[in-house]
Ligand code: HEC
């Protein structure tokens with residue numbers, strides 16, 4: 001690609017006529033490879049990992065990414081589009097994240113965070129092949145050579161790092177790595193795929209370009225090793241996937257036949273407390289859970305139906321224009337926003353997004369339900 005750009009620039013700089021000749025040559029197909037605009041899909045791609053991806057895969061990976069991932073992880077994996085989803089293209093991340101690490105993360109998600117399980121066996125939309133295409137796409141963003149961290153052994157004492165962790169890390173990652181403003185560190189799927197070397201490298205070098213600092217000059221080598229062992233001490237067994245039951249869509253309307261809720265006509269968002277109060281008064285409404293099915297089945301707002309944001313076009317005919325629809329997710333607005341925007345385009349007018357979403361409803365101890373039914 002660099003070569004193509006360079007040769008074009010020099011053509012132009014040398015003489016207009018030379019460029020004309022070159023263009024003619026292109027047209028005749030003489031330099032067909034160099035002249036065609038460099039679409040990733042048409043060229044085999046070699047990345048910082050040194051691997052080559054067959055043609056077409058990156059384009060398909062990008063289509064999947066744009067459907068399912070971009071709303072949180074942002075274009076080109078820059079991260080932080082919604083919900084502080086991490087930067088998947090960060091050079092220090094991709095230098096140490098193996099394909100197996102990425103794959104497990106995508107298929108099984110990070111339960112307890114808004115990163116859903118996307119694999120088919122967890123009720124998600126992605127086949128094994130789809131996940132491989134996404135991994136290839138993410139891998140194509142790698143710019144720093146792969147670092148062999150997984151064979152590194154770390155000697156440390158977990159308990160010695162407790163104070164260090166509380167002082168340096170807890171404000172972002174939560175008291176015991178449960179996540180807070182930023183990523184969780186105690187997730188079983190994460191810890192089953194992140195080696196000690198992965199943790200050590202992440203803490204030592206940080207993730208430049210994000211708020212994750214490198215600690216090589218702030219902590220002693222022993223301190224960093226102890227932190228690795230502390231994070232490791234949080235590891236638990238990964239739960240096996242359970243077969244997911246079919247979801248149902250009936251009853252669709254909560255308080256069917258009830259009055260209309262007093263929702264303002266204007267504005268995209270509606271507070272959790274307003275929805276709860278109107279519902280308790282007997283107002284009719286439809287609640288749409290916009291998250292992937294595994295999240296819905298684990299727990300959803302009592303009475304809500306499951307319409308994952310990426311399926312809303314397919315499932316629009318399940319909904320009704322004459323009843324108020326409130327969509328929600330845990331992100332807190334990204335996935336529910338996709339549903340809202342789609343319905344708006346389809347001519348729905350009685351639509352809202354639940355402000356602060358599922359987590360706010362749950363934290364207020366309002367009624368929840370698990371399983372496949374509303
Ligand atoms: C100011 C907030 C902040 C502080 C303080 C902080 N981190 Fe982070 N950390 C982050 C963010 C944000 C990321 C993800 C960055 C990215 O790649 O997008 C991260 C990533 C990580 C990762 C990699 C996780 C993964 O799944 O890839 C580890 C391990 C980690 N931090 C450990 C620590 C430890 C240990 C400390 C304390 C010594 C610490 N962090 C301090 C914000 C912080």
Ligand code: HEC
Nearest residue numbers: 068069072085102105106110113114115118179183184331
């Ligand atoms: C609703 C927002 C959201 C969507 C949609 C989403 N993610 Fe995530 N993703 C997150 C968050 C937040 C995290 C960090 C979770 C945590 O706290 O550990 C994450 C973590 C990850 C990780 C693990 C990174 C690490 O260092 O541990 C990978 C890989 C990933 N996402 C890929 C994807 C892919 C691929 C898709 C699309 C199929 C996707 N995500 C869709 C929010 C999202």
